[in-house]
Amino acid sequence: MAESTLAQAVEGVPSLRGLFVTAMPDCLLFDAWMRPNEAWSGEDVASYFGDLVRANREGLKALRAWSAEMQVTIESTELLLILRELSSDFVVGFIFEHATPLGMVRLHVKRVLLLLQDILPRIQPEERPRAIRIAEFLTRYAPDTHTAMQRAALRSGIALDLLRTPENLAPNQIELFERSVCDILGLESLNL
Amino acid sequence: MESLKINALRRYLLEQDLMFLAGQPVVYHCHHFNLFLDQTIDDALGTQASFHLRMSAAREFSGHLLSAVCEHAEARTPPERLSLAAQLFKLMGHGSLDFDADSSGGTAHGSHLHYGFAWLEKYGKQVRRKHPADAFAAGFAAAALEIAYDLSPGSLAGVEHECVALRAPQCRIQVERDPAPESGGAVIGERESESVVGAPEDGLFEDVIHPIVLGLKEFTAGVHGDERGLVQAFGVFVTMHLCGYYNRISYDAVAHIEARAPQSVGVLEELLRESGHVCVFNTFGGILLSPEWEGLVGAPTNDPAKTLAWCIAIGRALGMGHWTIAEFEPERRLVVRTSSSYESVYYRTRHGLAPRPVEYLFQGAALAMAQLVHRVDWESNPQLTAEYYKRLFKGGVPWRAEQTKSLVRGDSVSEVVVTKVSV
Numbered sequence: 001m002a003e004s005t006l007a008q009a010v011e012g013v014p015s016l017r018g019l020f021v022t023a024m025p026d027c028l029l030f031d032a033w034m035r036p037n038e039a040w041s042g043e044d045v046a047s048y049f050g051d052l053v054r055a056n057r058e059g060l061k062a063l064r065a066w067s068a069e070m071q072v073t074i075e076s077t078e079l080l081l082i083l084r085e086l087s088s089d090f091v092v093g094f095i096f097e098h099a100t101p102l103g104m105v106r107l108h109v110k111r112v113l114l115l116l117q118d119i120l121p122r123i124q125p126e127e128r129p130r131a132i133r134i135a136e137f138l139t140r141y142a143p144d145t146h147t148a149m150q151r152a153a154l155r156s157g158i159a160l161d162l163l164r165t166p167e168n169l170a171p172n173q174i175e176l177f178e179r180s181v182c183d184i185l186g187l188e189s190l191n192l
Numbered sequence: 193m194e195s196l197k198i199n200a201l202r203r204y205l206l207e208q209d210l211m212f213l214a215g216q217p218v219v220y221h222c223h224h225f226n227l228f229l230d231q232t233i234d235d236a237l238g239t240q241a242s243f244h245l246r247m248s249a250a251r252e253f254s255g256h257l258l259s260a261v262c263e264h265a266e267a268r269t270p271p272e273r274l275s276l277a278a279q280l281f282k283l284m285g286h287g288s289l290d291f292d293a294d295s296s297g298g299t300a301h302g303s304h305l306h307y308g309f310a311w312l313e314k315y316g317k318q319v320r321r322k323h324p325a326d327a328f329a330a331g332f333a334a335a336a337l338e339i340a341y342d343l344s345p346g347s348l349a350g351v352e353h354e355c356v357a358l359r360a361p362q363c364r365i366q367v368e369r370d371p372a373p374e375s376g377g378a379v380i381g382e383r384e385s386e387s388v389v390g391a392p393e394d395g396l397f398e399d400v401i402h403p404i405v406l407g408l409k410e411f412t413a414g415v416h417g418d419e420r421g422l423v424q425a426f427g428v429f430v431t432m433h434l435c436g437y438y439n440r441i442s443y444d445a446v447a448h449i450e451a452r453a454p455q456s457v458g459v460l461e462e463l464l465r466e467s468g469h470v471c472v473f474n475t476f477g478g479i480l481l482s483p484e485w486e487g488l489v490g491a492p493t494n495d496p497a498k499t500l501a502w503c504i505a506i507g508r509a510l511g512m513g514h515w516t517i518a519e520f521e522p523e524r525r526l527v528v529r530t531s532s533s534y535e536s537v538y539y540r541t542r543h544g545l546a547p548r549p550v551e552y553l554f555q556g557a558a559l560a561m562a563q564l565v566h567r568v569d570w571e572s573n574p575q576l577t578a579e580y581y582k583r584l585f586k587g588g589v590p591w592r593a594e595q596t597k598s599l600v601r602g603d604s605v606s607e608v609v610v611t612k613v614s615v
Contacts, residue, residue, distance in 0.1 A: 143318050143578075144228070146585045147466055153459045154235040154449075160459050184235075186320035 250331025468556025
């Protein structure tokens with residue numbers, strides 16, 4: 001997207017510190033706008049936002065309460081975060097100053113989403129190989145991230161060099177890799 | 193029977209900086225090292241086999257220690273010996289154990305057990321654990337009952353059924369007859385250590401290092417577990433730990449992987465080195481930033497030579513061996529040597545000579561010292577948190593360590609050369 005497009009969409013929104021657009025289902029950063037003084041890493045933030053919305057969607061489905069209009073609101077001491085799905089292609093994350101009144105937030109979120117609906121393209125989701133998504137999930141959530149791939153290699157018995165190019169893994173190796181990642185993270189299965 | 197004074201049982205091998213408690217090799221290590229090493233054994237063997245190996249190693253070397261301590265304290269009856277075991281466990285910083293057992297076994301109730309408690313503190317908010325953490329306490333409890341009731345070593349086994357790392361309120365260890373009792377390997381004590389170490393040599397900055405080592409040894413003589421049985425100092429949980437435990441679990445795991453999955457030996461060794469790296473970075477760093485250090489030595493500084501000399505002194509005082517600085521060119525190259533290491537003593541005594549250098553702690557420690565010396569801005573008073581560690585090493589380590597001489601290969605010293613590389 002042109003550099004100025006997001007900036008135009010958020011123009012006149014007071015208290016907005018940043019806006020992140022995450023492309024789904026791979027949770028990759030599509031575009032971002034931040035105030036000049038913010039030093040967030042767009043890539044890191046976008047992937048967590050994607051995971052968060054996906055987990056929320058599954059949770060609401062389990063409660064039989066899912067709707068396309070769902071919104072995740074998180075209030076922390078530092079900021080107010082709103083996450084919304086925009087079609088099935090994007091998740092939009094709004095980061096406001098903590099003290100921003102919720103009524104004003106809802107109003108601005110609604111207005112910006114309408115603008116984004118026109119601006120953002122329709123994308124043909126091209127799902128990347130599962131093994132790549134497993135590797136990305138591991139490095140996002142494993143403790144001591146810098147050793148996560150070595151741990152998965154040791155647990156799975158797959159050579160580390162091969163794990164570093166996960167797209168080359170054979171189906172049985174992907175299964176072993178995924179099992180080892182589940183064990184490292186203490187999960188029954190991966191929500192990818 | 194008098195209450196136990198751990199300092200009266202502690203001594204160092206002259207000029208070798210190897211530490212012994214009642215004649216058994218011990219060393220101070222932090223929870224970062226302990227948790228990472230145990231986790232690596234889990235990764236290598238799977239959780240069940242790992243727990244069994246770790247319990248067995250703890251049982252074997254705790255048995256040697258408890259036997260010597262009971263002898264020294266002239267503890268004759270089972271209640272006296274069990275009381276002594278619980279005191280010792282606590283003083284060494286491993287938590288509290290309360291025995292409800294007889295000669296056939298029973299239960300050991302644990303609170304603030306080092307591994308489970310520290311795991312929950314460090315990882316509990318990030319990962320759900322599915323298996324108990326306190327194999328060391330389970331092995332120690334089994335050994336305590338064996339010694340208390342004069343049973344054959346290796347005849348009882350400890351299994352942890354409840355663990356705080358699994359969100360139980362307390363830990364509960366069941367001790368029962370081991371269906372496959374094991375006999376121990378070669379004894380490793382002061383005499384065996386003396387026969388493996390090389391002639392001690394001096395390195396650079398000895399005039400700085402030597403007095404600090406003396407001061408730190410005096411300081412650590414007064415360090416022991418608090419009312420919980422934990423030593424919480426320098427931003428970490430510290431334990432006085434059995435070298436035999438660390439060595440047996442490391443080298444048995446390597447042997448297992450060599451036999452079953454040789455393609456994974458390299459990655460296992462890399463993770464064993466990382467245990468040393470994470471230990472030195474966090475514990476040495478925590479010590480350098482502590483008010484105790486400032487009182488004893490002075491405020492941390494960005495002078496690389498000074499920081500390096502201080503790190504070497506810390507390593508010696510903690511009982512890791514007679515580390516020396518053979519060469520140092522700031523920002524380029526560091527050569528660390530030692531005439532002694534707890535790893536080489538064990539390996540040579542149990543396995544003989546090795547075809548390649550296998551002193552993983554020493555290798556990881558040398559690499560970590562290069563990071564502490566060059567990459568930490570000490571004068572800004574940094575917080576050495578997990579986030580800081582992650583940030584610093586996310587893009588890799590811009591230094592490479594290579595062990596060029598090794599006591600386990602028959603050299604007179606062990607030597608690691610650390611050089612700067614671009615990443």
